[in-house]
Amino acid sequence: MEFLxxxxxxxxxxxxxxxxxxxxxxxxxxLRFINFAHSDVLMLGAFSAYYLAPAVARVLPLPxxxxxxxxxxxxxxxxxxxxxxxxxxxxxxxxxxxxLTVLITAIGVSLFIEYTGQHRAVFGADTKRFPELMPxxxxxxxxLIVGSNDLVVLVTTLLLLAGLWFIVHRTKVGTAMxxxxxxxxxxxxxxxxxxxxxxxTFALGSALAAVAGILYALKAPGIDPLMGVQxxxxxxxxxxxxxxxxxxxxxxxxxxxxxxxxFAGGISGLSNYRDGIAFAILILILxxxxxxxxxxxxxxxx
Amino acid sequence: xHMRGRILLLGGAIGLVAAALSGCGxxxxxxxxxxxxxxxxxxxxxxxxxxxxxTALAVEEINAAGGILGRPLxxxxxxxxxxxxxPANVVNKLISRDGVVAVLGEVASSRSLEAAPxxxxxxxxxxxxxxxxxxxxxxxxxxxxxxxxDPFQGTVMANFASKxxxxxxxxxxxxxxxxxxxxxxxxxxxxxxxxxxxxxxxLDFNGGDKDFKAQLTAIKAxxxxxxxxxxxxxxxxxxxxxxxxLQLSVPFFGGDGWESEKLVEIGGxxxxxxxxxxxxxxxxxxxxxxxxxxxxxxxxxxxxxDAMAALGYDSxxxxxxxxxxxxxxxxxxxxxxxxxxxxxxxxxxxxxxxxQRDAVKAAVILQIKGGKFRYMATxxx
Numbered sequence: 001m002e003f004l005x006x007x008x009x010x011x012x013x014x015x016x017x018x019x020x021x022x023x024x025x026x027x028x029x030x031l032r033f034i035n036f037a038h039s040d041v042l043m044l045g046a047f048s049a050y051y052l053a054p055a056v057a058r059v060l061p062l063p064x065x066x067x068x069x070x071x072x073x074x075x076x077x078x079x080x081x082x083x084x085x086x087x088x089x090x091x092x093x094x095x096x097x098x099x100l101t102v103l104i105t106a107i108g109v110s111l112f113i114e115y116t117g118q119h120r121a122v123f124g125a126d127t128k129r130f131p132e133l134m135p136x137x138x139x140x141x142x143x144l145i146v147g148s149n150d151l152v153v154l155v156t157t158l159l160l161l162a163g164l165w166f167i168v169h170r171t172k173v174g175t176a177m178x179x180x181x182x183x184x185x186x187x188x189x190x191x192x193x194x195x196x197x198x199x200x201t202f203a204l205g206s207a208l209a210a211v212a213g214i215l216y217a218l219k220a221p222g223i224d225p226l227m228g229v230q231x232x233x234x235x236x237x238x239x240x241x242x243x244x245x246x247x248x249x250x251x252x253x254x255x256x257x258x259x260x261x262x263f264a265g266g267i268s269g270l271s272n273y274r275d276g277i278a279f280a281i282l283i284l285i286l287x288x289x290x291x292x293x294x295x296x297x298x299x300x301x302x
Numbered sequence: 303x304h305m306r307g308r309i310l311l312l313g314g315a316i317g318l319v320a321a322a323l324s325g326c327g328x329x330x331x332x333x334x335x336x337x338x339x340x341x342x343x344x345x346x347x348x349x350x351x352x353x354x355x356x357t358a359l360a361v362e363e364i365n366a367a368g369g370i371l372g373r374p375l376x377x378x379x380x381x382x383x384x385x386x387x388x389p390a391n392v393v394n395k396l397i398s399r400d401g402v403v404a405v406l407g408e409v410a411s412s413r414s415l416e417a418a419p420x421x422x423x424x425x426x427x428x429x430x431x432x433x434x435x436x437x438x439x440x441x442x443x444x445x446x447x448x449x450x451x452d453p454f455q456g457t458v459m460a461n462f463a464s465k466x467x468x469x470x471x472x473x474x475x476x477x478x479x480x481x482x483x484x485x486x487x488x489x490x491x492x493x494x495x496x497x498x499x500x501x502x503x504x505l506d507f508n509g510g511d512k513d514f515k516a517q518l519t520a521i522k523a524x525x526x527x528x529x530x531x532x533x534x535x536x537x538x539x540x541x542x543x544x545x546x547x548l549q550l551s552v553p554f555f556g557g558d559g560w561e562s563e564k565l566v567e568i569g570g571x572x573x574x575x576x577x578x579x580x581x582x583x584x585x586x587x588x589x590x591x592x593x594x595x596x597x598x599x600x601x602x603x604x605x606x607x608d609a610m611a612a613l614g615y616d617s618x619x620x621x622x623x624x625x626x627x628x629x630x631x632x633x634x635x636x637x638x639x640x641x642x643x644x645x646x647x648x649x650x651x652x653x654x655x656x657x658q659r660d661a662v663k664a665a666v667i668l669q670i671k672g673g674k675f676r677y678m679a680t681x682x683x
Binding site: 002005006009010012013115118119124125126127128129138145147216219220221222224226227230231261262263264265266267268269271272274275 | 342343344345347348351384478503504505506507508510511512513515516517519520523524536539540543544547548549564567568570
């Protein structure tokens with residue numbers, strides 16, 4: 001029974017990592033660089049919802065599913081805008097520079113957002129209570145307990161994964177994204193508006209981050225400007241584990257890390273080594289499959 | 303602006319003349335510089351902000367009453383961002399750049415432990431308001447604290463668990479990132495086993511984690527009568543929420559790291575009925591506490607002072623008392639006076655310094671009821 005409960009816990013945690021990893025892997029797929037500010041956009045998503053909730057509550061009842069959707073949608077729009085802004089101000093001027101320059105800039109942007117957010121005039125450093133957006137309950141299957149929020153996370157992740165896959169593989173803008181990913185110059189010569197496509201990629205990735213941020217905050221309703229750091233790191237590793245640039249890989253990687261962490265963390269006396277055990281297994285996997293779990297299965301990487 | 307500039311210039315000129323007249327005695331006439339390092343940003347920011355507000359209030363009150371030995375206090379505050387590595391930097395800065403006569407800080411033991419060797423090496427007295435790990439004052443004879451230590455707090459909670467809660471099996475859930483949590487867990491376990499209890503599960507987490515269900519599921523499987531969580535409030539609140547979701551419905555209890563208004567703000571209904579030990583209770587009706595609570599509320603927009611604020615306040619008053627008895631701020635004399643404190647009456651109770659320069663004083667136990675901290679009992683040392 002304990003095993004099954006841990007399986008549920010692990011899947012619930014893993015699907016959040018999976019959702020965050022989708023954002024990392026998508027931007028990497030198009031631009032070939034890790035957007036380290038992704039985890040901070042996640043935080044901005046949670047804070048957007050935190051400040052939006054009282055305003056929305058005046059029109060729609062909260063907690064309710066409709067209210068949660070409206071708050072989520074608005075937070076997605078805000079984060080999409082911020083994502084585009086970050087790309088425009090910090091990454092676009094460096095597009096022709098070596099990838100390392102952009103990578104270091106991304107770390108700079110990440111730290112900038114984290115520490116600006118901690119300033120008293122912005123969010124402040126203290127932890128804030130995240131409002132209850134959705135009515136939450138627990139389902140009992142014998143002695144097993146499944147939280148409704150966990151189911152929401154799992155379903156959202158699957159839906160978004162399917163939606164992203166559809167956008168990338170079945171739409172015109174997705175074709176353009178894949179073209180930019182293969183060769184920017186050639187794509188530009190074929191009439192693809194590179195700036196627009198990259199901006200779109202960032203908007204999409206940041207909206208994903210907003211969803212992840214809100215779901216993460218519903219799970220652990222204390223939010224602070226550094227809340228993105230830990231899940232961001234895990235999700236980044238999940239993206240690498242799954243084969244960076246590969247969408248289903250990111251989702252799979254997230255689930256694997258969530259499960260590893262949960263099973264390692266549930267051992268009395270060994271939970272101290274939770275991350276150690278999880279990441280040692282991860283290193284082993286990468287030794288045997290350097291391109292990640294699904295890295296070689298698909299030829300096209302987006 | 304012009305006016306102020308001129309006054310400043312004038313003041314500066316007078317200062318220069320005064321310094322010239324008194325020769326090298328510049329340190330004996332002007333303000334007494336006190337350094338403070340606190341976690342004003344970062345993970346334990348509410349602790350740092352509380353202790354800083356208490357500290358600042360005490361300095362303001364002393365200055366309003368004419369200062370110490372006729373000299374005003376001047377507080378220089380540095381933020382260590384709740385980060386490992388920062389305390390040593392900022393304390394070095396306070397000592398070598400500002401030339402402070404004493405250093406106040408920190409709440410978290412891990413960070414006090416970083417700063418203590420720096421203060422000891424420079425022979426600048428350091429007073430920690432709220433670091434309860436015993437190792438802090440072992441750094442040297444210039445390091446003091448105005449709070450009790452974890453062996454005492456751990457024993458108090460062990461007796462509480464076995465006598466008041468009548469628990470036979472307790473699970474311990476420790477934050478392995480924090481010296482405070484590890485120390486308190488150790489002393490609790492020793493005390494509880496001595497009192498005839500059994501530790502049925504020992505699980506660990508990393509401060510800042512947001513998912514505790516793995517460990518809580520294992521704890522639930524061990525069927526404890528109560529769970530001891532010697533962690534900090536942000537983690538504890540989320541631990542209790544997730545425990546409630548897993549229907550782990552036994553009492554949770556912890557130490558002074560729980561005390562923050564944020565605990566119930568974040569934890570909400572999941573915190574109901576749980577217990578923790580701390581340094582003082584704002585609703586304990588002694589005249590000294592009532593006066594302090596009123597002054598603090600007036601100064602900080604109605605905010606109720608928590609234990610960290612009260613200890614920050616006491617750390618300044620304790621230092622002021624030492625400076626008065628030493629008759630000045632000369633380091634070895636001040637150290638001597640502080641170490642010889644026999645009876646100091648603070649907001650957090652009566653205290654004496656023992657040979658280890660730890661405060662010997664009582665602890666209080668609070669219960670969370672109706673979203674408020676309710677005073678339950680005082681446990682004397």
